Amino acid sequence: MNLDLEAGQGIQVTGPAKVRIIDGELSLLGIDVSSNQExxxxxxxxxxxxxxxxxxxxxxGTDLQYIISEEPLIPPDRKTAAQRIGFIPTPARIMVLGQMDTGKSTVVCYLANHFLNQGKRVAVLDLxxxxxxxxxxxxxxxxxxxNPILKLSDIPLNRMVFIGKTSPIGRMLQILTGARELVDHALxxxxxxxxxxxxxxxxxxxxAYKAAKIRTLEPDVLVALEKEDEIEHLLKPFQSVILVEKLSVYPHxxxxNSKTRKFLRESKFNNYFKNAVSRTLDLRFLTFENTFFRSGKRLLEAEWNKVEKTLECDFIYAEKAVDAIFLVKRSSSFYNKDKIKQLRGDYRVNEIRIIDKNDKKGLIVGLLDEKLKTLGIGLIENISYESDTIRIFTPVKEDIKVLQYGFLKITKTGQEILDQNLSF
Ligand SMILES: Nc1ncnc2c1ncn2[C@@H]1O[C@H](COP(=O)(O)OP(=O)(O)OP(=O)(O)O)[C@@H](O)[C@H]1O
Ligand SMILES: [Mg+2]
Incomplete structure (x- = not known):
């Protein structure tokens, strides 16, 4: 379908769609685009x-939607905010806040292009x-x-920190310390x-989380996207000490919804793992985080036998740390749950963690180098508890020294697998 636009008119296209410019000059998030671009x-x-x-x-596109607008699609307040932010001494930190779907990432793109056009070095932190x-x-x-960007995913990745979950619940400390690490590097x-x-x-x-984030990352400006006063409660504690730029929310x-978000997430995973391969690593040269596994010592034979006798089950792996006993059993076998209390008492530990041999298949893991820099992510294909090897599906090619367990399981093509049993 062909469409004509007058100068000053805007069109917002919702995908899946392909847009080809046949004639004219347009602007897309502050970037000039013209004939023949797609x-x-x-x-x-x-x-x-x-x-x-x-x-x-x-x-x-058969499912595309569009809205033609007589008003500018990028509201003019973005431009004035950008100009004011331009006066702040560099390096400047600008944090964008707003409810879900208020155009935060779009404002980040717009500001990124604006400052890049001025010859500044621009970094974006995606939290x-x-x-x-x-x-x-x-x-x-x-x-x-x-280069200028049309979406955040156009920005080349410089550094990442593995969090292991899609929501911040239970991972806030890791996010804050990780974000600070990224900001320090960006500075x-x-x-x-x-x-x-x-x-x-x-x-x-x-x-509490947003306030801690502001304190930890020390932004010079808070850019607040509000229809009315939805995030005033977040701004209030800081408005006398940090410059606040309030921006309107684009109305269309x-x-x-959560289904679309899940779809977008799964295609992101799929894309990330496109060039992944299976790598077998020797457990003896790795350290582990977020798991009891390999945090202690493998039980000696006599102790191992004692544990098996107490729980009335054969284990393929048995380990004791100062605060936990970690046991791996065959999927088909059972242990006597009533004896757990006794084992706790025998070894004076609170935590008895028993998993099946295949329990960690599909778990996403963070892969770090010897300097604890995150190289990328992977997913566990298999752990050979008997032969001290782990097989990981990952696009990471570098030397891996640390493996951080995540809290989500996925398939190799990125589909999320429901599993409640994801603790240490
Ligand atoms: N000024 C605008 N004009 C037209 N479309 C816009 C504008 N601002 C945002 N959009 C569109 O609205 C959608 C949501 O915007 P965006 O992703 O920036 O929101 P967000 O607040 O970052 O969302 P989330 O809470 O999911 O992170 C995007 O598809 C974007 O292209
Ligand atoms: Mg966003």
């Missing part, structure tokens, strides 16, 4: 084109593990721009550091 708008995503001259577009754009889901990432390599956040803003836990945002 853009793929993925399912669940939207692109706001603004015509700078009379233009003709071709829209391709959304669920809808991660720069890296794979379950991580937080830092990207450095080398050395960028003039403008844009910090994109999640839309989790209501309730006591969200308030297509809300993404």
């Amino acid at each position: 853009f793929i708008v993925k399912s669940g995503k939207q692109y706001p084109f603004e015509a700078k001259s009379q233009s003709k577009l071709e829209l391709i 959304d593990m669920g809808q991660q754009d720069i890296g794979p889901p379950c991580t937080i990432t830092l990207g450095l721009l080398n 050395n390599v960028a003039d403008i550091i844009l910090i994109d956040t999640t839309g989790w803003v209501f309730g006591g836990a969200a308030r 945002i297509e809300l993404r």
